[in-house]
Amino acid sequence: MGWFYVILAAVNELIGVWGLNKFSQKRNIANATVYVGGLGLSFAFIYASFNYLPTSVAYATWTGVGTGGVVLMNMLLFGESKSVFRMVSLLAIIIGVTGLKIV
Template sequence: MGWFYVVLAAVNELIGVWGLNKFNERKNVTNALVYVGGLALSFMFIYASFDYLPTSIAYATWTGVGTGGVVLMNMLFFGESKSLFRMVSLLAIIIGVTGLKIV
């Protein structure tokens, strides 16, 4: 159940950041609600995961998945650079989060 909450937290973080990007482009109530709602739900789910998982593992996974997901989302949908260094850095995040889970 804890990992399910971490996944929900990460997905909602991506929704919140997507809303933030849209709100930055066009300030309206819908974009603000997506931004604030996504991040609020993200915090709610990560907090719920702490009942099942060690805080250090859940939080590190959530931030790693969120960071990696936001980088990918911005490269795919918002035209950010797809340079080799960015890809290698993203791989380092994935390896680090995976390593924390394995250990």
């Protein structure tokens, strides 16, 4: 159940960051709701995961998945650079989070 909460937290973080991007372009209630709601749900789900998983593992996984997801989302949806260095850095995040899970 804990991993399910971490995944829900990461997905909602991506929704919140997408809403933040939209809100910075056009300030309206819909974009603000997506922004605040996504990040609020993200915090609620990561907090719930702490009942099942060690805080250090859940938090590191959440931030790693969120960071990697945001990088990919921005490359695919918002035209950010797809340089080799960014890809290698993203791979380092994935390896680090996987290592924490294994240990």
